[in-house]
Amino acid sequence: MKPNKLALLLVCVSALPFPGVVFAQVDPGVRSGAINGQPTATPMNPLPLASVSSKDGSLQFFQNGLVRFQDVESVSNSPTGNNGLGPRFNFNQCSGCHSQPAVGGTGPANNPQFQVIGNGIVSSSTNTIPSFITANGPTREARFPFFFDQFGNPNTNAPNGGVEDLFTVSGRSDAGSCRLPQPSFAQAQATNNVIFRIPTPVFGAGLIENIDDSTLLANLAAQARNNLGISGTFNHNGNDGTISRFGWKAQNKSLELFAGEAYNVEMGISNEIFGQDRPLPGEDQLGSGLPANCLNLTRTGYPEDTTNFSPTVTSSDPFAVNASIPSDVVAFAMFMRLLAPPVPSTTTPGSAASIANGRSLFGAIGCATCHTPTISFTQPSNFTASLGSTSAPVSVNAFSDIEIHHMGTGLADNVSQGGAGGDQFRTAPLWGLGQRIFFLHDGRTTDLLRAIQAHQSSGSEASQVEENFDSLSPSQQQDLLNFLRSL
């Protein structure tokens, strides 16, 4: 027998005992077609809520926020006045990391953080690209669960958990004499003392912000009827005790707080909510803060982002003028608040029948217990009718209960935020999932099937549901995957 025929026979014979392998279910991948399921949306122009209008100024505020969301920030010499970057930061533009499938989304296929040296955003003489930032990997922030002790060992008696910014402004021409080292990423990786987070998309975030606590509590009570091993709880805002809801651990109460924190932590820009430049967690809690030559790099004082007492836009449209007055943080929050949620496809991937069956299976095996398809309705909104009104509340199809759940040893990141422990995460809203690239809090996989399987580990509330998923036939699993990619 000729060698090639022998090889063919061996392949055929070896495949016989595993017929399922040939037809095994697969993640259909990022759904093509209309951005966010909205035919008129483009990557640079996501759609606002339907009721956002130029007649009441909400459209002008949305558009102004959209522009600012794409501003490129400099340290001190921006010709457009977008100063305040650093001294430590993860990227210099909100939309750099929130861009998939459109501005306001999550990390793109080509990681802009990998290109910061080539693009001149950071100096190669003072910065290196950490090994976990790759050309086609997820955009990430890094956190060290524990501080290092004086001997360089992770100290489990000293929890850290704060963001360790990837880059410094050191060496940039607009950064003066500021010289800061990057955190010890290599040692952190070598000692398992680093975890990652990817950007959460903010489409439809205004609807989540506008759900009353009583609605969430009613959902929790209804959820208690499950026979699946699930029993979640809420994270709470430390100031007023109400349910917080944004971020991977639901640690942020509102979109304005979310924007203010991100501006300060991810980009190093002080603002009216976080009024100082942010040192690393260790520099802040264990050290002496930032050195003097790294403070006030804009030379204009703090905060670097403020309310514009004088309008920055000249226009015959008073609403456009008004929209230029708030600070960037307020503008970001309004942009996110007015950003429309994605529209699911009813036909792709697979077929309408497959998606419909997948949707039924999603409920039947228990996914919908936490990934609640519709958390009832919004409370009346003062902003725009699409966020809800007394006569017409809006259903929130976020596929999340906004609760935090124990996700087990397989997903635990050993970072505590508010009331959430190291293994607890907010149920990730699944609307728009069909056009995301990276999954789970750290973007560890692009394969939806692996993301589902990661829900099962010791200590996870989702182990039983994942077991139910495993019990489905390959075609049923495929329907469920098609449904998820239709969102």
Add this chain to the structure above:
Amino acid sequence: MQTPLSRCTLLLGLSLTLLPMAQGVPQSGGDFSTNAEAKKLPTGVILVKGAWSSASDSVTPLPEGGRVVKNVYSNPYFGLTYELTPDWTEKYTGPPPSDSGYYVLAQIRPAETFKGASRASILIAAQDLFFTVAPAANALELVNYNKEGLNADYKVEQAPTMVRIADHSFVRFDYASPVAELHWQVLATQIRCHVVQFVFTSRDTQLIENLIQGMNKMTLPPEAGPISGNGGGEAPVCIRGYARDENVLEKVDPVFTERRFNPVPVRIIIAKDGRVKHIHFLSAFPDQAKAVTDAIFQWRFRPYLRDGKPIEVETGIMFGRAPRRATSSTNEAVSE
């Protein structure tokens, strides 16, 4: 001989030399490590916990303390043993108790050596009736409440019915999902004011029936039953709301110094002399557990009498923020 100018130049040069060093590679500590041989953290371990379960001693059995050893699930708190079918195992342990008193006691699956054609799973769970958000006072009511909450995805195959297993009464409830072709059989009883549930899930109803037959080898305490199960015998009796004012002779309120806004459900065992002998925190941050422990060991209760004799009693107290219930029926969540 150095002139003042040369000395000044030297100092300036030294300062300029030292400045980059001061802002160069820092010493180990905080966000920095220069130790290439630093010790590694273990992976797959939850080192940073939020609100978690704990107890005032390590001897008194706890609901979450059951274990599978030599193919037998034993739970000393519930006085329960359950022999697993050969080739079945516990692959993943459950999450910690929830702040509404829900426990995943064990999750049983076919082992890698299992040769059967069908899969199935057994979830052994418990719900503390002192802290449930459901309007249920016993196992029968809880199963009925759950049945009423079944949505259109499911079909009831057998309404809650009393059955006998291992010489004890259970309430059995069967339902199925036609689309998923999965069947659920729930068998529930009540022990020490907890609803203890065995939830079987499979596409293969015969496999489930075989597994249920295997439950007849279980051992259970005499109290176990869908409506009984209020302790007694070797366990303390359990009484909901026993820590009300009329029974508390001395009381010191715990002081929480951190505003955390979480429920802190606590089970206590009151000794015959009215002192607290054991505290079990279902869910509490360590500082909350310490504050409650410091306070509650100072409490004195009116001894609970049965037939004129004092006996131990177990009850629940909710500290912190109790879970609130929905106030509007129009705000019911929509589920698939």
